[in-house]
Amino acid sequence: MTHTHRNLTPQSKDADGRPRKAIASQVHLVERLTQFLCDDSLELLKQHIDELAKDITAAQTEEPAPPEAPADEGTISLDRSYILAELAQIQESRTLERAVYYAKRLLRGIVEVKTNGINDINLLRWKEYDEVISDSLWVIPRRDNSGAHIAEYWGNYVPQIPHQMMVRYTKRNDWVLDAFMGSGTTLIEGRRLGRNCIGIELNPQVAARAGELVNAEPNRYNTVADIVTGDNRTAIVQDILHKNGIDRVQLVMLHPPYYDIIKFSSDARDLSNAATLEQFLAMFGETLDNVTPCLEKRRYLCVVIGDKYAGGEWIPLGFYCMNEVLKRPFQLKAIIAKNFEETRGKRNQQELWRYRALAGGFYVYKHEYVMVFRAR
Numbered sequence: 001m002t003h004t005h006r007n008l009t010p011q012s013k014d015a016d017g018r019p020r021k022a023i024a025s026q027v028h029l030v031e032r033l034t035q036f037l038c039d040d041s042l043e044l045l046k047q048h049i050d051e052l053a054k055d056i057t058a059a060q061t062e063e064p065a066p067p068e069a070p071a072d073e074g075t076i077s078l079d080r081s082y083i084l085a086e087l088a089q090i091q092e093s094r095t096l097e098r099a100v101y102y103a104k105r106l107l108r109g110i111v112e113v114k115t116n117g118i119n120d121i122n123l124l125r126w127k128e129y130d131e132v133i134s135d136s137l138w139v140i141p142r143r144d145n146s147g148a149h150i151a152e153y154w155g156n157y158v159p160q161i162p163h164q165m166m167v168r169y170t171k172r173n174d175w176v177l178d179a180f181m182g183s184g185t186t187l188i189e190g191r192r193l194g195r196n197c198i199g200i201e202l203n204p205q206v207a208a209r210a211g212e213l214v215n216a217e218p219n220r221y222n223t224v225a226d227i228v229t230g231d232n233r234t235a236i237v238q239d240i241l242h243k244n245g246i247d248r249v250q251l252v253m254l255h256p257p258y259y260d261i262i263k264f265s266s267d268a269r270d271l272s273n274a275a276t277l278e279q280f281l282a283m284f285g286e287t288l289d290n291v292t293p294c295l296e297k298r299r300y301l302c303v304v305i306g307d308k309y310a311g312g313e314w315i316p317l318g319f320y321c322m323n324e325v326l327k328r329p330f331q332l333k334a335i336i337a338k339n340f341e342e343t344r345g346k347r348n349q350q351e352l353w354r355y356r357a358l359a360g361g362f363y364v365y366k367h368e369y370v371m372v373f374r375a376r
């Protein structure tokens with residue numbers, strides 16, 4: 001199955017066009033379900049479940065909120081389809097024991113939180129997170145251009161990439177380091193999700209513009225977005241962390257230049273100005289050596305990179321960079337292929353590229369990699 005969703009937040013309408021989110025009083029819901037557990041016949045339990053399903057269907061609706069958002073003053077934000085499906089399962093039970101088992105499971109999902117320890121996804125309500133991608137092929141038809149995400153920077157990545165990574169690999173208030181910050185896509189998304197972020201960017205103008213964009217994003221969770229101008233191979237990372245009162249981060253995002261495909265500046269320290277592929281990989285290795293030691297053990301590193309053609313040959317930059325990471329203490333957890341529709345560089349040139357591909361026996365790039373590693 002491929003996912004084409006914008007982000008984690010469940011869509012506001014279900015397949016039947018009804019609002020998916022319902023607010024319920026948590027106490028009330030828990031009380032009712034607990035009472036039902038005392039029902040001494042299957043018929044009575046089903047009748048009560050039927051009444052509850054009707055109330056949930058009629059309940060007040062709200063703007064979709066992330067399922068991990070804290071319940072406010074005893075109210076709980078429920079995915080309408082999720083809870084109605086759970087209630088339907090109880091109603092389909094053939095024995096009282098089975099129905100009670102499902103009712104208890106639903107109750108647990110409402111009052112308890114079970115996570116894997118590195119994110120806030122409540123595994124007891126895992127069916128609600130249908131926008132968290134767990135497949136290795138990502139088809140994202142368009143970038144998220146909402147809020148401060150304005151796509152003006154040539155060579156930026158879609159916000160959905162840091163979004164997915166932060167939701168899977170961090171908890172609220174964790175720290176994320178993006179060492180090739182560019183226009184600040186990670187920091188904007190981090191601010192939305194309540195993650196503290198540090199961004200390192202070589203080009204001072206680009207860093208300053210990123211600061212403006214990040215500040216344009218409302219800071220609902222009051223998190224830090226620290227922008228550092230400098231070379232990620234030589235920046236004193238421990239000083240940056242200490243200034244922020246931390247000594248480790250929980251996620252590192254690296255979206256380096258794809259060697260010389262886009263020249264980001266004329267600065268010799270810029271990876272896009274490496275004289276050769278070998279030098280590019282050596283510089284990328286220096287970034288890894290300088291930046292990744294601050295990643296907490298067993299936490300995640302994400303490298304976003306594409307391949308390139310040179311001299312009629314496919315250069316597997318992504319795999320070369322992957323090998324650089326694997327020379328260090330990391331386990332490879334995923335190679336995700338993400339579609340890559342239209343870059344500013346290739347806009348209006350599709351037909352020309354198709355002709356060239358047919359004539360020259362090559363393929364037009366339609367993907368890049370999101371590689372996920374875990375620190376040993």
Ligand SMILES: C[S@@+](CC[C@H](N)C(=O)[O-])C[C@H]1O[C@@H](n2cnc3c(N)ncnc32)[C@H](O)[C@@H]1O
Pocket residue numbers: 153155156157158179180181182183184185186200201202203206230231232233255256257258264265269270271272
């Ligand atoms: C592919 S872009 C990253 C784009 C970013 N993900 C975004 O969404 O805007 C790579 C960035 O790395 C920066 N860069 C190149 N070499 C660097 C270095 N040695 N240290 C820090 N930043 C560097 C470039 O200026 C460029 O902005």
